[in-house]
Amino acid sequence: MGVDRVFVRLDASDDVVTATRPLEAGTTIEDVATLSLVPRGHKIATRTIKTGEPVKKYAQIIGYASETIPAGAHVHDHNLAFRATDVEYTFGTNLRPAPAPTAADTFMGYRRDSGRIGTRNYIGLLTSVNCSATAAHKIAAHFTPERLAAYPNVDGVVAFAHGTGCGMAGSGDGFAALQRVMWGYARHPNLAGVVMVGLGCEMNQIDWLLEAYGLKQGPLFATMNIQDVAGLKRTVDAGIAKVEAMLPIANEARREPCPASALTVALQCGGSDAWSGITANPALGYACDLLVGQGGTGVLAETPEIYGAEHLLAERAATPQVGKKLIERIRWWEDYVARNKGSMDNNPSPGNKRGGLTTILEKSLGAAAKGGTTPLTGVYEYGDEVRTPGFAFMDSPGYDPASVTGQIASGCNVVVFTTGRGSAFGSKPAPTIKVATTSELATKMNEDMDVDAGPILSGDKTVEEVGRHIYERILAVASGEATKSEAQGLGDHEFVPWQIGAVM
Amino acid sequence: MGVDRVFVRLDASDDVVTATRPLEAGTTIEDVATLSLVPRGHKIATRTIKTGEPVKKYAQIIGYASETIPAGAHVHDHNLAFRATDVEYTFGTNLRPAPAPTAADTFMGYRRDSGRIGTRNYIGLLTSVNCSATAAHKIAAHFTPERLAAYPNVDGVVAFAHGTGCGMAGSGDGFAALQRVMWGYARHPNLAGVVMVGLGCEMNQIDWLLEAYGLKQGPLFATMNIQDVAGLKRTVDAGIAKVEAMLPIANEARREPCPASALTVALQCGGSDAWSGITANPALGYACDLLVGQGGTGVLAETPEIYGAEHLLAERAATPQVGKKLIERIRWWEDYVARNKGSMDNNPSPGNKRGGLTTILEKSLGAAAKGGTTPLTGVYEYGDEVRTPGFAFMDSPGYDPASVTGQIASGCNVVVFTTGRGSAFGSKPAPTIKVATTSELATKMNEDMDVDAGPILSGDKTVEEVGRHIYERILAVASGEATKSEAQGLGDHEFVPWQIGAVM
Ligand SMILES: [Ca+2]
Numbered sequence A, B: 001m002g003v004d005r006v007f008v009r010l011d012a013s014d015d016v017v018t019a020t021r022p023l024e025a026g027t028t029i030e031d032v033a034t035l036s037l038v039p040r041g042h043k044i045a046t047r048t049i050k051t052g053e054p055v056k057k058y059a060q061i062i063g064y065a066s067e068t069i070p071a072g073a074h075v076h077d078h079n080l081a082f083r084a085t086d087v088e089y090t091f092g093t094n095l096r097p098a099p100a101p102t103a104a105d106t107f108m109g110y111r112r113d114s115g116r117i118g119t120r121n122y123i124g125l126l127t128s129v130n131c132s133a134t135a136a137h138k139i140a141a142h143f144t145p146e147r148l149a150a151y152p153n154v155d156g157v158v159a160f161a162h163g164t165g166c167g168m169a170g171s172g173d174g175f176a177a178l179q180r181v182m183w184g185y186a187r188h189p190n191l192a193g194v195v196m197v198g199l200g201c202e203m204n205q206i207d208w209l210l211e212a213y214g215l216k217q218g219p220l221f222a223t224m225n226i227q228d229v230a231g232l233k234r235t236v237d238a239g240i241a242k243v244e245a246m247l248p249i250a251n252e253a254r255r256e257p258c259p260a261s262a263l264t265v266a267l268q269c270g271g272s273d274a275w276s277g278i279t280a281n282p283a284l285g286y287a288c289d290l291l292v293g294q295g296g297t298g299v300l301a302e303t304p305e306i307y308g309a310e311h312l313l314a315e316r317a318a319t320p321q322v323g324k325k326l327i328e329r330i331r332w333w334e335d336y337v338a339r340n341k342g343s344m345d346n347n348p349s350p351g352n353k354r355g356g357l358t359t360i361l362e363k364s365l366g367a368a369a370k371g372g373t374t375p376l377t378g379v380y381e382y383g384d385e386v387r388t389p390g391f392a393f394m395d396s397p398g399y400d401p402a403s404v405t406g407q408i409a410s411g412c413n414v415v416v417f418t419t420g421r422g423s424a425f426g427s428k429p430a431p432t433i434k435v436a437t438t439s440e441l442a443t444k445m446n447e448d449m450d451v452d453a454g455p456i457l458s459g460d461k462t463v464e465e466v467g468r469h470i471y472e473r474i475l476a477v478a479s480g481e482a483t484k485s486e487a488q489g490l491g492d493h494e495f496v497p498w499q500i501g502a503v504m
């Protein structure tokens, strides 16, 4: 449609399109003319909608006409209402197959003895508690580029430090989540070797973790506690020696062709804007569909952001069990937030409304668009290993570092992160590809943005074209190409296990 | 009593003493002989106690005899019971003056324009959210010792990064606590200059903070957001320039004699053992008394650790208001922990009991011993500015980094940290002095421990002697002497604001 396109249509079946700039009355939109001024990001009806009829965007009902909406009219909360109904969840009623691939794609990955495939080759210092954070950072800091020069196949030595691990209950949701994160990182295929560093008396005992998951010390897995090693300096020295012993082994790893089906991609958004649900998220959703078509895995997360649209994910559930597990997580969240004196009320904020979002459904659909259209094959608790190929959901907060930490723990070996307001997020050991919702942002934060989804707005590119570009970036980055955030050295301070319970 | 002392008496009025080693039956203890084997750390009755009579340790009732206890008997849960009574709190019924000082002590501190007095002279990078953690660390990392060589009066450039700041409610306990921490660090007298670094769209908005606390940008206070500055690299460059502009001004600061009354000392324990309540904590309590005698301030915290002994602190409340505020915090904690599906049940754990602790009162008395004996002049919420000289209480978790972060935010300019199992904790911008409960630990972790409280067990030193030594260390460290943790470079990863609410 050329660079002067003034609106965007998300699906052929939609009743509305979205203005990409402020539109005067009388602007031609497909077959109709706008009846009044329509702000940027707001919706225009492309057919007459009678009172009570459903209104579709994203090929989904986002609400019902509260009065008759003539073709060309501005559609917003004056004529579109969300009808809260007692949702009767149905499972598996909307199962669409992934697009058939034209060829079996590959990338250059690291095949691990475990059978898992890595996209990076780091050595990790995993901490059980904040009390060993400095020890881990000091061990990692010892391994300067000069000291790693002899190990060109090793991407680096990384400290995963955090603020929790003690002053917490020794059982329950928070403890289980932290142990899943520890275990998920310990076995992550992007880590060639792991040294766990604890204090000794913390609640999150390294020994319990080893027992619970059957982990055993070996040439590429070691543990130690500051209290046993007797102090910070001796711990740092011992940690350096342990990493030094791992480096020659880790350096033997070589990239080799691996099927795209070995990719597990974290789908994430942060700092969203009015265009997130229109450009970057649907494009990422298409990339996810392509990946799923290859037998790969896409992992949607951020439960509070899909709240209100969970019935649509439930309709995509491959089995009733999967659908029921999703609804269970929704119910858990309602309790979690209520008992913390908060609210799940995600109704569009005044800022959202000014940006053109009318209903909670419309808002959540924009976030869920990252998950594409294929069947939901599995629902997982935070940090739990994603074991089902295809499109999966992992329960997490929307908060970026906490959500991505869980996705990486769950096995994601690449992260794709869409942003509208702009984020400088980066992660290790899985790299993050950042997708800007507009060309303005892609230009402004050019040193942080890997992909520009803005051309979808101008009409220079389709959602599918940008989606394919994201998919190709995933393969390239998985093969070793550095993302913008990797080039800038991000990922050493973004390990944030979700802290669920009371801090005591 | 010499190095062969086999027991320790905590107060002349106590009915029991504590064995410092396993004692055979027939061992002479003051006027009596032990009647059976008594394990290390366990209690021995030094007089006959009849059924139902109170049993005192720390000059406090720790329980009641559940049978007649003959002199020389092992006292534990077989003959000592905690009688849960409906506590009628009384306020101000136990007001003991601080010891009169022989002279007005001084230290060499930094007098700030605000009137507050610092013990260190750092420039701080304060982050509003994890999304700016790497930016802050990169700015701080630029200022190597070489680049700071021209500014010998500046102790360093420190990043205060953390895992929270978004995905949280924008009001309520958690939000208020985080803003108090931010404000407390922003105005801390140990920071000559502050640069606040945010992302831009986070819940914990820097602008709201400036508004709430009336902070204004100036030569030594600057703020910036990654989204405004346009990306990580430009933010790091801008931050370096802002710090460079502050360095010459910060370098003008000079230490000058200041009264000990300008010291606000955080009283903290972590990794406690059976000796914490017998050696290091009472010694720190005596140091606190000496400080309070000088007009200085000691800040006890760790509400869960004094749970069950709060009525004793209430009796020391200088006013009923102060006492009532303490009880309010106790009630708040009961609700906090209950709604997080946990329990405040701090009854001695099996490990505690094996170590010789019989009742919850005895356990909490050991922790509260850090607070000495003087009147409780104020009770503060987490991170709130401590405004009353004397002995104060700040609500916090027991978890070390979260508790100390609050104490520093509240204005503490020195931290004293007792430990039995051993901790490698260190903090910035206020330095941490670590006190070992036993000589074994002090020897084993000699590179981490500043003070050995073990000689109290052997009888080589009294509680008062070790307490005076701690007090003198406080003055020396406040004057610029490096603690063990400072010498090792700790404190760059221990900034952990208490995260109270749901992560969303
Ligand atoms: Ca989001």
Ligand SMILES: [Ca+2]
Pocket: A268, A269, A270, A271, A302, A398, A399, A400, A403
């Ligand atoms: Ca997010």
Ligand SMILES: [Ca+2]
Pocket: A161, A162, A492, A493, B161, B493
């Ligand atoms: Ca950190």
Ligand SMILES: [Ca+2]
Pocket: B269, B270, B271, B272, B302, B305, B398
């Ligand atoms: Ca403690």
Ligand SMILES: [Ca+2]
Pocket: B268, B269, B270, B302, B397, B398, B399, B400, B403
């Ligand atoms: Ca503590």
